[in-house]
Amino acid sequence: MPIYEKLMGNPFVDAGVCGICEWLGRNVQPEQITPADLEQVVDDIAPMMQTDAGWKNLHGVFPNSVLTNAAYRKQDQVELLKKECQGYLNTIVELEHTGDCMGCGRRSTNTWLSRTNIPLTGSGKLRNFYPTFAEGAGYCSACAFAIQLSPLAFVATGGKFLTLHSNSWKALRSWSRVCIDDIRQQQLRQQIIGSYNPGYANPRNGLFYMARTMSQFQEMRTDENITMQVYCFTNYNQGPELEIYYMPAPVFKFLRIVYQSEFKTAWQEIVRSGYLVNWAKVKSEEDYKNRTNRVYENLLRDISILGYFLNRRIRKPRGNWELLSLYLKEIKTMEQTRLEKIKQVGDFIAECIQESGSDRRLVRLERAKSYEACRNVLLYIIRERIKQGAPTPLFSLDDYVEYLFPESEDFTATPWRETRDLLLFRVYEQLHNWLQERGFVEFDEDNASDSNDESFTEQTEED
Numbered sequence: 001m002p003i004y005e006k007l008m009g010n011p012f013v014d015a016g017v018c019g020i021c022e023w024l025g026r027n028v029q030p031e032q033i034t035p036a037d038l039e040q041v042v043d044d045i046a047p048m049m050q051t052d053a054g055w056k057n058l059h060g061v062f063p064n065s066v067l068t069n070a071a072y073r074k075q076d077q078v079e080l081l082k083k084e085c086q087g088y089l090n091t092i093v094e095l096e097h098t099g100d101c102m103g104c105g106r107r108s109t110n111t112w113l114s115r116t117n118i119p120l121t122g123s124g125k126l127r128n129f130y131p132t133f134a135e136g137a138g139y140c141s142a143c144a145f146a147i148q149l150s151p152l153a154f155v156a157t158g159g160k161f162l163t164l165h166s167n168s169w170k171a172l173r174s175w176s177r178v179c180i181d182d183i184r185q186q187q188l189r190q191q192i193i194g195s196y197n198p199g200y201a202n203p204r205n206g207l208f209y210m211a212r213t214m215s216q217f218q219e220m221r222t223d224e225n226i227t228m229q230v231y232c233f234t235n236y237n238q239g240p241e242l243e244i245y246y247m248p249a250p251v252f253k254f255l256r257i258v259y260q261s262e263f264k265t266a267w268q269e270i271v272r273s274g275y276l277v278n279w280a281k282v283k284s285e286e287d288y289k290n291r292t293n294r295v296y297e298n299l300l301r302d303i304s305i306l307g308y309f310l311n312r313r314i315r316k317p318r319g320n321w322e323l324l325s326l327y328l329k330e331i332k333t334m335e336q337t338r339l340e341k342i343k344q345v346g347d348f349i350a351e352c353i354q355e356s357g358s359d360r361r362l363v364r365l366e367r368a369k370s371y372e373a374c375r376n377v378l379l380y381i382i383r384e385r386i387k388q389g390a391p392t393p394l395f396s397l398d399d400y401v402e403y404l405f406p407e408s409e410d411f412t413a414t415p416w417r418e419t420r421d422l423l424l425f426r427v428y429e430q431l432h433n434w435l436q437e438r439g440f441v442e443f444d445e446d447n448a449s450d451s452n453d454e455s456f457t458e459q460t461e462e463d
């Protein structure tokens with residue numbers, strides 16, 4: 001039996017094992033790790049993972065440890081860390097079938113640890129944190145060792161840390177690779193700063209940044225359903241904290257497809273529209289990267305982001321119908337037939353508006369604030385199309401009931417608004433240039449802010 005294996009189940013152990021594997025080499029798998037490998041990792045990492053070298057953010061992970069407690073400052077902290085790790089190494093055994101270790105459940109506990117060595121565990125004095133009033137949390141040496149190296153796979157975020165747990169080993173490896181690549185760079189530059197810090201004090205934006213970066217790796221080009229559970233924590237003496245963000249598999253899959261395709265640029269535009277900022281004052285990414293992003297927030301909370309695909313101010317879509325369809329199919333599980341029907345009706349409406357030479361109907365559709373108003377606009381368009389001698393009806397009764405305004409079990413879901421926005425998107429896509437030529441776009445596209453304040457306020461007012 002090996003010492004470690006993939007996905008052992010404890011987020012800190014998995015982070016540590018991933019970090020160790022990635023440090024040893026891109027293709028190294030947990031099952032191959034030997035005690036000699038672990039010794040090598042300690043020899044490599046210990047000189048870096050200490051305050052004197054520049055790794056300053058360990059107080060939030062291992063408070064009071066040999067690396068962070070002022071009492072050890074006068075001693076050789078690298079040696080102390082090596083000694084501590086050696087202590088674990090001397091007693092590491094291979095995985096068994098069962099055991100009472102809180103990290104793996106596959107080996108017997110042989111060390112009792114507190115929050116000094118295991119983030120978010122109780123302190124030694126308060127025994128009521130531990131099962132059966134034990135003197136600490138019970139771990140086996142192999143898991144305890146792995147956790148000491150877990151900061152290799154943490155992302156620093158505004159004084160806290162993000163660590164990934166996932167059902168996919170490939171995802172964990174990709175996350176750690178991003179972190180380890182940075183640490184190797186720090187080592188090369190001889191400028192150690194500690195756990196990878198991409199500068200996101202807003203942890204949710206940091207999570208999406210990581211998802212984007214991970215999507216670049218070849219092994220993320222997969223249909224696999226990968227969920228991302230990200231722990232945002234600090235283990236500070238004064239107030240440890242924990243928040244958990246959950247990125248559902250369809251959202252991460254959508255992001256991977258988008259970031260690996262030609263949709264990338266359009267998607268970035270949609271994401272930018274989710275920041276509530278005054279773009280006129282923005283000089284660099286630093287001015288907005290930590291602001292709340294509504295697109296990200298909504299994706300994490302399963303709220304529709306359809307409104308952000310529309311730039312209502314300049315009557316222009318963000319992205320194209322294919323990108324919008326991808327979002328609706330992957331994340332909102334909308335059926336292809338419904339999408340096709342709405343697209344066709346949108347095309348007919350665009351034709352009708354263009355032939356009428358006026359944007360009157362479009363204005364009415366844009367301003368429709370109720371199901372009734374929306375239906376009325378469509379009724380006018382039907383009449384106008386008959387006048388124009390259109391060969392086919394705008395839609396059949398079946399299309400209307402099944403695809404345009406399907407009954408919704410959840411009354412508050414108000415699908416008419418979704419349908420209206422989809423129709424508007426298609427009309428804008430077909431007619432934006434024509435609307436501009438005709439002077440039906442009031443704002444100068446180059447000067448117009450691309451923030452999406454209008455659609456956002458409209459939604460909050462109505463809902």
Ligand SMILES: [Zn+2]
Nearest residue numbers: 101104140143
């Ligand atoms: Zn264990």
